[in-house]
Amino acid sequence: MSQGKDVYGDYATLPVPKEELRSTLNIFMVYMGVLAVIAAIFAGSGLAQMYDLRTTIVVALIGNILLAIFGGLIAYIGGVTRANTYMLLRYPLGKIGAAIGSLIVSALPLIIWFAVETWLFAITVNVIYPGHPLTTIVASSIWGGILMMITAYIGYKALAVLSYITVPFWYTLIVIGFAAAVDLNGGFESLWRVGPSSIAPLGIGITYVFGLYAAGCVITSDVSRYGIKRWSGSIAWALHVAIFMTALLFAGAAMTLLTGAPNVIVAIAQIGLGVGALLLAILGQWTTNDNNLWSAALAWINITGKFQKKVWVLITGIIGTIISALWGGLWGMSLDPFISFGTLLGNFIPPVGAVLIADYYIVSKSIVKRDYRFSPGTKISLVNIPGILSMFIGGFIGWISTTYGVHLPTGVGVADSIITSFILYLLLVVAMHKLNVKFEVGEWIVGETGI
């Protein structure tokens, strides 16, 4: 059987061939590049409002171990099948459902997050170096957006190279910033003394940490499919989340508690790390945001079946840059409406991962006995009814839980949506299978281009 023609670039619609596979270290470095974002240490500042540093470590570790398991399970599916997220979704959701899932997981939210990250980048540059024409929010948004588009335009190799160049020093600079903050604020003894006046319940912090990266877990396959071993992506994902995200959250919390500055980048600039702070902002945002574009482009190709990946990178990147430069910069308006929409969509992303895990590990192996195949000629359903129902109901329950604090069943939005979708999908599939009711409707045959 033919392996198909990669007409869209970066194997957007086809499994990655053997000769393109990369080492586990390479996969690890790409994930580290994604994690190397200012938002991760800003999130540490959020924890610092709720906990002292000892409790921060506990909360961050538990939340990140849960993320390691959730993302590791999805990364393994990518490692086995060599397929990206949007291709994998064809089985638990069907061809049409996968297009809807792709819109929810990547196609729309990643453009929004690209705009938001570009805007945050521009604000940071403007705060650190005010008064120069090139550091206004509009100008910084434009050159920052273009910078990020370039690497995503060139493709996965550029992403990996960029991560390799920047990641080791980015993390070293975080350590240096942390050490400098400790040095300037009374040493390690004071580190363990600082904290908020009251400590929040552990559950709130664990949910906060899990929610930070739950959506990222769902798209781990986009990178893990390149792993030389089936487990390369899972190991790389689990290690980088459990160890390095915990360390970043701790460093962010410590710098916030010690300096009292809510913006870690400004704190580092105030400490006197000069160009280092600007570089931290640029490199951190860059390595994460080009990945946002890259994943969004993969999603749009799978949804529309039109244009090459590079064209979609330009389309989505220009839209994101315009939102950042015009809306956030020129008109001086907050990006909160976009963030709210992104957050609303975010409720539906973890259920997509839950349904995928349930389908691959339980339904496909024990109930309907099928393998995930993507080569030309493979037959796939148009709609997987239980999958789509579970995704929407789980997402709705997550939204109710987060918005109104209803205990369905845990009261923790992300956990509720994952648990509900997982169980509901299994119940519906088993029930329909036992009753001989077809739960996968319609038929679609994969073409030579993977579409």
Add this chain to the structure above:
Amino acid sequence: MEETLDIKRFALTSLYLMLVFGIITIVLGYMINNYRGFYLSLTLGLIIIITTIVYIPLIHRRRDDDAKNIAVPTLQALWVTTSMALGYVVTAYAPYFNIPIAIATALFIIGFIVMVYGVYAMLKISRVAKVPLAV
């Protein structure tokens, strides 16, 4: 065969250069006379030294004609050391470290040269061994 032998020699020479670079920066750090600048040089320098010490024996053990398996670990080691060289370029003049201008300039220039050499060496090894830069 001649080309792969050259790769091994070039790879080892590059890593020994990085090792020497790491040692020089730590020595310069000793001359700074303040603990902040010294710790900076010690941190970046030790990362370079440890990386090269781990990788040099590994590459020595590879067969001379095994171009891919020489190139891959060499590229990995060069990435880390080149990234640390970038670190010297960025932090040498930062006010926090309070490094005397002569030593800061030396660290900046050495860091810049090593960074450019690192990129050159990686591109060369990648091209000759036909191994992608990101390994």
